[in-house]
Amino acid sequence: MRTTQYMLSTLKEKPSSADTISHQLMLRAGMIRQLASGLYTWLPTGLRVVQKITRLVREEMQRIGFLEVSMPIIQPASLWQESGRWEQYGSELLKLVDRNGRSFVVGPTHEEVITDLIRNEVTSYKQLPIKLFQIHTKFRDEIRPRFGVIRSREFLMKDGYSFHETQESLQETYAVMYSAYRNILKKMDLNFCIVEADTGSIGGCISHEFQVLAESGDNDIAYSTESTYAANLEIAEALPPSNARQLGSQIKxxxxxxxxxxxxxxxxxxxxxxxxxxxxxxxxxxxxxxxxxxxxxxxxxxxxxxxxxxxxxxxxxxxxxxxxxxxxxxxxxxxxxxxxxxxxxxxxxxxxxxxxxxxxxxxxxxxxxxxxxxxxxxxxxxxxxDIRNVVEGDMSSDGKGVLLIKRGIEVGHIFQLGTKYSNAMKAIVQSVDGCSKTISMGCYGLGISRLIAAAIEQNHDEHGILWSPVLAPFQVAILPINIQQSFRVRCTAEDLYSQLLAQGIDVILDDRIERPGIMFSDMELIGIPHILVISERNLNNKEIEYKSRVLNQKRMFKISEMILYLKSVLHDAMLHPN
Amino acid sequence: MRTTQYMLSTLKEKPSSADTISHQLMLRAGMIRQLASGLYTWLPTGLRVVQKITRLVREEMQRIGFLEVSMPIIQPASLWQESGRWEQYGSELLKLVDRNGRSFVVGPTHEEVITDLIRNEVTSYKQLPIKLFQIHTKFRDEIRPRFGVIRSREFLMKDGYSFHETQESLQETYAVMYSAYRNILKKMDLNFCIVEADTGSIGGCISHEFQVLAESGDNDIAYSTESTYAANLEIAEALPPSNARQLGSQIKxxxxxxxxxxxxxxxxxxxxxxxxxxxxxxxxxxxxxxxxxxxxxxxxxxxxxxxxxxxxxxxxxxxxxxxxxxxxxxxxxxxxxxxxxxxxxxxxxxxxxxxxxxxxxxxxxxxxxxxxxxxxxxxxxxxxxDIRNVVEGDMSSDGKGVLLIKRGIEVGHIFQLGTKYSNAMKAIVQSVDGCSKTISMGCYGLGISRLIAAAIEQNHDEHGILWSPVLAPFQVAILPINIQQSFRVRCTAEDLYSQLLAQGIDVILDDRIERPGIMFSDMELIGIPHILVISERNLNNKEIEYKSRVLNQKRMFKISEMILYLKSVLHDAMLHPN
Structure with a gap:
């Protein structure tokens, strides 16, 4: 990509409306624009990151045997009435009426729709387990949309659903999904925590949240100093005090x-x-x-x-x-x-x-x-x-160590729903002994748009975003200095650009007639991991100035060595070429 | 993919609810299921085709310099009031009210949203032209949804928008888009016609429709026997009769x-x-x-x-x-x-x-x-x-040849909007002479879900769908006969499966314990272009039976030659590997 044929849309000033650092940086880096409260347009730079995460998530889902489907966004009210959530879900459920007077919802989640599909398609235990996912737009009518795409009304989500004959089969898939989510977050180089959680309006009894750790997060996570125990503060157990009650010495x-x-x-x-x-x-x-x-x-x-x-x-x-x-x-x-x-x-x-x-x-x-x-x-x-929040210093509920508390952004949530929906909606199969059996169900959400903001909350500096290579909108930026005055600079930049493209590297060539300072601050703001500066002075030594955005280190490279170096450091990210 | 780990969902019986052959075949081939009137879930087989078209369209849009964005599906009513379409669009516009009592629409198209984006981002002619597209879900509250995904309420569309300082610049991009659409439809091996068309509720003065020819189409297209002239019957000009009026001979x-x-x-x-x-x-x-x-x-x-x-x-x-x-x-x-x-x-x-x-x-x-x-x-x-429909035999309006009429399915429509939206919404730039100038605009729609149904209407036989290789959900099917009785058949099938996968070929291995007839009719119904049958009898001669679905021809191949043959015939389709 060339900047002259691109829509950078970077902003110099800190937008006054943005309430968190990720929201500010996403606006300033030209990733998103607000259309209305809680509604955002993804600009080219933002959408490139969305597509990279989407691809990474899709590959991981396919690897663990989930099949991709796509369900309607507009869903009939009748299914929500059947599950009971038409009343229970509360005012985040956006209801509407079509031209024929029939009621619908703009789907905040798809348990009802997919349970309806499965009860129609599946009749025998032999067809189970079935594991499906989609990556699609969701809508929740938040009372107070905030933090940019962290708590927006329309958002992109990967939602997966699995259907099983037995609880054991459900637990097996749940464990596989748990690992898959861990893999995805690790590939994105995120610092995260997996915690026991409340099942809320989705339901079921067992659930885990995947929390990206960040000071600005709106979740409190209690974790043990000496074990792997971690839970959302909402449900972290406060054990009874270990000391026996002291005898009273005062009078009433x-x-x-x-x-x-x-x-x-x-x-x-x-x-x-x-x-x-x-x-x-x-x-x-x-x-x-x-x-x-x-x-x-x-x-x-x-x-x-x-x-x-x-x-x-x-x-x-x-x-x-x-x-x-x-x-x-x-x-x-x-x-x-x-x-x-x-x-x-x-x-x-x-x-x-x-x-x-x-x-x-x-x-x-x-x-x-x-x-x-x-x-x-x-x-x-x-x-x-047990009716109180745990506090730092409380014993961990597994008896190992004491609890500390840190803040996180919930990016994923997986649930063992059991028969909550299949019971209400009569999703049954004939089991091996010929009896009817209610299907067991799991569901697995991962917030794609929220993941992007969480990654930025955790990885930024005073100049802008610090992307991991698999997420960066571009992996490499080429900045030729004084392109209009030096034919040699222009040719070297163009040649390097072509060579990197041919290697499948996602590169942006800044061919604007701009001051070097502006070019540099734009690329740092957007967070391009590898920045190459081509100038007349360095070309005298056949050299290119290289800067690693994350390490904040500069280094000189011979032109011939530059490509080899980039290929070696981008190896992992190139497994998912654009 | 293995059928035992897949959701084939094929149906033996013709569904009674389906009103066209493509709708029947999409249900029978397990591509879609209806959720409610005009709302469809894409099952794995259907979504694979959607994703192949999406990729092909995205590549072509990027090739001609369009940048991808993603705009909200839920749009504020205020923008539609500004453009005037809040009243004009009619009852296909699905309106709703959020929890705060604000009015929104479920977007049937995005002219208002993108014009709002551009008027905020663009101030100078130097930033123009800007060319953007998205591939996203749209909603039109059709009075009578029918023909499956051809006239559904929720559908997937590629919508592109371009913004220009001058009419000449708009015309240039319009011509490029015209060619790009032609390329896309050619790559899909479709028989189509480009026609002059009415601009309807979108607006502007010049527009062309891309019509896939099919007897079941709901558009009439008038075309010349001797020139490239073609127009939707809605606007095809009826010339005045060439003969002068005869003198009357009768009395009143x-x-x-x-x-x-x-x-x-x-x-x-x-x-x-x-x-x-x-x-x-x-x-x-x-x-x-x-x-x-x-x-x-x-x-x-x-x-x-x-x-x-x-x-x-x-x-x-x-x-x-x-x-x-x-x-x-x-x-x-x-x-x-x-x-x-x-x-x-x-x-x-x-x-x-x-x-x-x-x-x-x-x-x-x-x-x-x-x-x-x-x-x-x-x-x-x-x-x-001129107030009548043309009829076959009328002179072509370019004076060359006479008109014939055929039927088509509209899959694409491109418009020179001019200043319709930019005028109403005050999208202006400062031009080179310092004066304010209203931006000229084009918009370009391509119905992704409708294209799939149109391709099937045009390409099917009594056994099922006939896919072109770039669209087929799988390119190759391997059918091992009596897999549970012949170790040699199983091993050969597994080995061939691994080798084809390694070559980047999209292959499905039918590893069900099923009668050969059922396996064969499923793969023919779904429309896999290349079917390989592995049986004990043929393995005695180290041979595989190959069937071309489209040519309806069988042929024997040595195992070693089979892969080479597939690689050669799939060359083009493999340029877009899954």
Whole structure:
């Protein structure tokens, strides 16, 4: 490619609208442009990266025996009603009505469509397992699209689905997919973490997320200092404290406060240690099981984990906090002064709370608290559950090491769905003994557009993007200096360009009449891994100046050696030529 | 690929729902499945063909200097309001509202989005021309989706757009694109025709359609027996008759009929030649120019051309016929007995009508007609226009030869849009003299999914599809006979399979335990061009039975010669390996 026949669209200024470094750099490098909130056009440079990832992912899927299909983006509402997700999915599901008044959705995911396909095509266990994938556009009507293509509304995704006669067969394919995702992220030279995760609106019981590590990530990942254990903070288990509960030494005392509105106020104004305070949080009960409200007890320095709480049978899901007014129907106090003593509703204590002694709770009278409270002396031990976020220093749930926390961007998520969809949609086969059997199912998502942004969040410097060779829009840039004044520079550049193209190397020749500084900063911004500068001065020594973008090192090469060097360093990336 | 690890999904029975041969064969060959009316899932065999066409089209677009981009499928309504097409496009435009109440469309085409991109990116003539394309999903809410993927609602399209400072530059690119489309269709071995066409809802003044010839096509194409002239029947010009109008010999006579309701009745009951009858058709006037109705005169054996009529200044567009009731406000007769004599509304005669003498017209009294009518004796000559469809035998409008008519499937359409969108959306550049100049624009569509169906309509036999080598889902099929009983057959098949794969040949090995007849009919149905049968009997002579699907010829090959032969015949198709 020649820059004069290309659409570089680089921007000098930092765009004011961009909220993360990857978003800024993708705009500045001419990779994307925003059409509307959460909707982006991929410009030529961006699309080249999309296509390189797509090719890499497709090759890996084919290698593990997945067959590619392509399903409609617009899906009939009837299938979503059948699976139950028409109601459950929430307002991210973009619904529409066609000219004949029939309801459809713009597909955020394709479990329903592919289950419908399989129930029509498959009748016997002999046809299983079936493993399919597509690489296609998805739409989720995000309430707040942000971070560029990390949380956009329309995005490109690889979604895979597998169908099995048995749970064992599903687990086998799940393990193969787990390895395949690891291979893909390794080929892209990404620093990532595989974590146990919540299954959310997709469903099933076992799932893993693939998180690209980056400070700007919006996921917290808890991982062990001494084992391979890692989990999304949403589900990372907080073990009960290893020390037995200490015997209480204080007596129960009631005291009155003024202007105490937070736990932090209590700590500051009364100099009590925060880990001696018990917070009482009141949520709505699951109306299928219980009426009214449920109180949750969490230590003052801990944070309630919503997902863990939602999984408790008597609690409403999604989690819903009671208002001050609703609480006052059950006791004399508002939200600020609640406590478990004499509270007339089911109480659930976090494992850490159950291990406390001589602690402080609200007295259920506005502005009043009790200190020196102890279990089984002042009140009975309630039901105990794990309902808090882990914190750094907690024991790892596998008993090996302690937990640390880092931030990540979720780029992949794989699920053992089991029979969630096949049951609802009656996808059954005849098994070997002639009985009907519900098909087991797995699904496997990988965000193609999000992967690009994640790679940039993790790999950039003050000049621009640092691409790994397999992802770079171009592998090599040739910058001839003063092309219009030196015939020798022009000829050498053109000759090198032709030779590299002939070798299957993805090269861009900057044949603009521009100042060297501008050419150089454009190529650094776009992140071309190998930059070759051809100038009259160096040609006197038959040399080319070479710069490695990632290593930030310059080196001189004889012209004849330059091509050999590039072929050797690009060997891996050339296995996937453009 | 091995059939045991593949999803053949072939069907023995002709699907009752399929209305054309290509639709039947695509279902039977396991290429597509219907999800809902006009929505299809591409199964692995179908998607392989899609990807081969996509690659071929992409290569050709890149060769002529077009850069690939990817634009959102969901587009903001505001851009369509700006271009005026929000109202004009009609009910094929699928509109929707997001969770924030903002209006969007599911994009049927991308002129608005790309014009918005260009007006933001381009400020100077120095940046022009810009030539962009994408290969992406489109949606048109067809009132009656039919013929499988030929007229589906969701479909895959290559859409290209070019932007120019001058009309000359636009014409240059238009000519290059014209040749590129011809190249693409030639590489696919299709029999096609390039025709002048109506610009419809896309706009502009000059356009050409690329029509794949097939009896089942829904387009009529008029072409010259002696020149390269060809045009869609919608716009093919009907020249005035070459002979001068004959002098009338009959006298004007009024006669009364009974039970005459059609021109055909007049011919049958009164034995008048049909080409002596003048039909009087009444349509609504363009309210910007005139009120009321307009009468159109067309010869009895001719058909009114709606698109030609709509282009006449005083006629409403879209064309709207007057009802019997509306007509009776202007004269004493209903639709059946109208004629130009004494009719109180503007009259437009077709060129052929103006050349008639001694003709028959309605008398504007129910059931009454005049015979022996002549221009300028019985009534003045009205305004004359070309308002009919051409018929076979008409002179070609370039004066060379006569016209014949054949049927085609429109697979491509290219347009010189001029400034239609750039004017409405203010896409301007600063020209060399410092003045503002509106950008000229071209757009170029090629229906990828429709091309596949068109290729099948044109190339099939009673056993299934006949693919050209560049499109075939697999180039070669290996059918080992009695694989479970002959170790020698199995080994030979496996060995040949590995060798062909190593040569980059797209091969499928049918390793099912199936009867030879079933294996053979599956491969013929899917349309694999080269079929190799390996049997114990032939291996005694170290031979393989080879069948060419297209030529329907069998031939024996020595094993060692088989690979050489395939490499030689697949040479062209291997330039685009999978």
């Amino acid at each position: 005392t009631q005291f009155l406060t003024q202007n105490v509105t937070t736990t932090q106020d209590l700590v500051e104004k009364f100099h009590v240690p925060i880990n001696k305070i018990v917070q009482t949080l009141v949520v709505k009960a699951n109306t299928d099981i219980a009426d009214g409200l449920v109180a949750l007890l969490v230590r003052g320095d801990h944070v309630l984990n919503k997902i863990k709480a939602e999984r408790i049978d008597i609690i409403a899901s999604p989690l819903c906090f009671a208002t001050d007014q609703e609480i006052r129907r059950y006791c004399q106090a508002g939200i600020k002064s609640l406590g478990p003593i004499g509270l007339n509703m089911p109480i659930i204590a976090d494992r850490s709370v159950a291990a406390m002694s001589d602690f402080i709770v609200g007295a259920n009278i506005d502005g009043q608290y009790f200190t020196g409270i102890n279990w089984e002396r002042d009140l009975p031990l309630p039901r105990i559950e | 006579t009024q006669f009364l009929t009974q039970n005459v309701t059609t021109t055909q009745d007049l011919v049958e009951k009164f034995h008048v030649p049909i080409n002596k009858i003048v039909q009087t058709l009444v349509v609504k006037a363009n309210t910007d120019i005139a009120d009321g109705l307009v009468a159109l005169l067309v010869r009895g054996d001719h058909v009114l051309n709606k698109i030609k009529a709509e282009r006449i200044d005083i006629i409403a567009s879209p064309l709207c016929f007057a009802t019997d009731q509306e007509i009776r406000r202007y004269c004493q007769a209903g639709i059946k007995s109208l004629g130009p004599i004494g009719l109180n509304m503007p009259i437009i005669a077709d060129r052929s009508v103006a050349a008639m003498s001694d003709f028959i017209v309605g008398a504007n009294i129910d059931g009454q007609y005049f015979t022996g009518i002549n221009w300028e004796r019985d009534l003045p000559l009205p305004r004359i226009e």
